[in-house]
Amino acid sequence: xxxxxxxxxxxxxxxxxxxxxxxxxxxxxxxxxxxxxxxxxxxxxxxxxxxxxxxxxxxxxxxxxxxxxxxxxxxxxxxxxxxxxxxxxxxxxxxxxxxxxxxxxxxxxxxxxxxxxxxxxxxxxxxxxxxxxxxxxxxxxxxxxxxxxxxxxxxxx
Numbered sequence: 776x777x778x779x780x781x782x783x784x785x786x787x788x789x790x791x792x793x794x795x796x797x798x799x800x801x802x803x804x805x806x807x808x809x810x811x812x813x814x815x816x817x818x819x820x821x822x823x824x825x826x827x828x829x830x831x832x833x834x835x836x837x838x839x840x841x842x843x844x845x846x847x848x849x850x851x852x853x854x855x856x857x858x859x860x861x862x863x864x865x866x867x868x869x870x871x872x873x874x875x876x877x878x879x880x881x882x883x884x885x886x887x888x889x890x891x892x893x894x895x896x897x898x899x900x901x902x903x904x905x906x907x908x909x910x911x912x913x914x915x916x917x918x919x920x921x922x923x924x925x926x927x928x929x930x931x932x
Contacts, residue, residue: 776830776846779876779905780810780838781818783912791824799848800909801916803828809905813837830877844876844883847906849913853921868893870917872910874901890914 776799777783783804788795795802805823808816816837818827826832830846854869869889876884888910889898901907 776848776877777909778827778830778832778835778838779842779844779847779909780808780813781827782807782809782905782908786916787823791820796916796920798828799830799846800828800913801920804912808837810837810839812839831880842878844878845880846877847909848875848877849873849910851914851917869898870914872914872917874906874910876906 781804783800783806785805787803787805789803792798792803803823804827806818806827808814808818808827818837822835826835826838830848832838832845850873852871852873854867854871868891870892872888872890874886874888875882886901888901888907890896891898897907901910
């Protein structure tokens, strides 16, 4: 559940988090603030650790009092060619990224963003650039994790 005002720019692989793969965006990120009046400001390392990458940042001085969301969470799945038949032999090249925008720990908006991995483009991006950027970062970490898991599976066979 990343902060909806966080614009991730680069993966943080500095050991800040013990289990970075469990973070809401799949890993830690550095980036910029996009909160009104603070656009482009670079959060301090403690803010990245405690607020930006985690959402629900009530103690962040940049978080606007009036806001639609407190956090955004994501999940992804690869869509297979013929899911109705139960076949999972080939992917369609589509990845669904589901998102939920929360306020006060309740969902206020949700939907599915679709990524076409054959064309390497979003079939339907989110209308809000901030949520879209968070989804892009989540997808990058998801694909990296899937690639790593596939390598482990092949090595074990």
